Amino acid sequence: MLIFNCYVSFIPAIMKMDTFTDLIQELESSLPEWPARDVAELLLSSNTKQFQSHQYLSDRQAALAHVLLSEKVIRLEGMPWQQQGVVLAPDGSTVALRSLVDTVVCGWKAKCDVKKLKNDTRDVEPSKDTGPSQEPHSHTMCRISLPSVLGLHFASLKDSLQVPLYVPDGCWDSTTNPKTFQLHGAPSITDLTLANFNGVLDGALLREMMIINETQKMSDLLHSYYGGIPARSPYRRQNFQALLEKGELGDAIGKAIECYKKQYPGSGLPNMTEEELKETTAAAAKQFEQQYLDCPAVIPRCQWGAKPYKGTPTLLSFPLQHIYIHHTYEPSRPCLSFKDCSADMRSMQRFHQEDRGWDDIGYSFVVGSDGYLYEGRGWLWVGAHTKGHNSIGYGVSFIGNFMASVPEDPILSLVRDRFLSCAVVSGYITSNYTVQGHRQVVKTSCPGDALFQKISAWKNFKES
Structure with missing residues (x-):
């Protein structure tokens, strides 16, 4: 049980987006005239040390806001790294x-008057106000921005650009x-995590939605963004890219570095000419886009509820030369949500392990129609997807029966335009890789007549 100063004791929350949305709805009920952005600013100010909760939030609501918004990366003795908030x-x-x-309140590019740029100080500075300003948003203290945190990551710029951007993901104790x-590994020196990037991108896109419709409630925005079938949120990377103008991210990183050097003159950041700074920050932005924005998000095994591999997996020796495209046939219907796609993954793994006697689900990756790829055996392990070819290529299967129909264009693009190029950049497949349908190397109708016709027009498709 957690006890906060001047708050009632509070049982740790169920850390679901629905918990946050329910809190937003409660605030909207008591503050019906407040626009969405003001509600967001109220939550931001409620996490400051001098905020008096009784003005706008009950003690329970203030305690819940504290739990949800107190973002920390911690490690208890003998335990893996955890991310809170x-x-x-x-x-x-x-x-x-x-x-x-x-990001909803301040945008993804913070101004240079943000006081706390160092990521080792996580809490916002205490506001002089006890609630939202009479002039909305004029006193809100936002934390480090996306360009700032990327700039700090590349603080030793020339060296850092030679090393892949490390952004750990993790898994929940229960879905x-x-x-x-729990994070899959130790955080970087700036504590960058995939959850942080997701938050920034979602905040930027929600902010755009608020600008388009200023009267829409924040709870409605959250429901429509995360809760649709399919949801908008799986496309956060593509949609954020659509907001960026050419060179904008690099310029923002450069301004953030200059801002940091002015505020912390003894920081040790290298002196560069204007041209050197421009070239370096453009390269940093390109690396971020290639490693993160250009790549499809992958739901890890632990997230969809995978059972352990039976025995010891055989490691692949990459880069590999081939990509083999499949359809699942059964399940025959495309899945449109994380819940349904995860259930399909568990069903396929159970069939492969129990009925066929394989060590694990056979595919390397599986494509849902919810906008995500799902990790099967992944990048590192030899699969059981294309007999006689498992050690020389990855097997990618679309969930559904595609004899007569094909996945929607955004789902095809996820593999054709993002997965394949990302695999090349990451060093998992060669730049002259070949794409083939399962039927071209094994006697089968897979990946279905309609889907096979589609992939026949893909770049690097190889005729039998």
């Missing part, structure tokens, strides 16, 4: 709420009753 969204992704709310989120 993150929630499980209905689409299966994990979102840092403080990053989301910061039905999530309370603890």
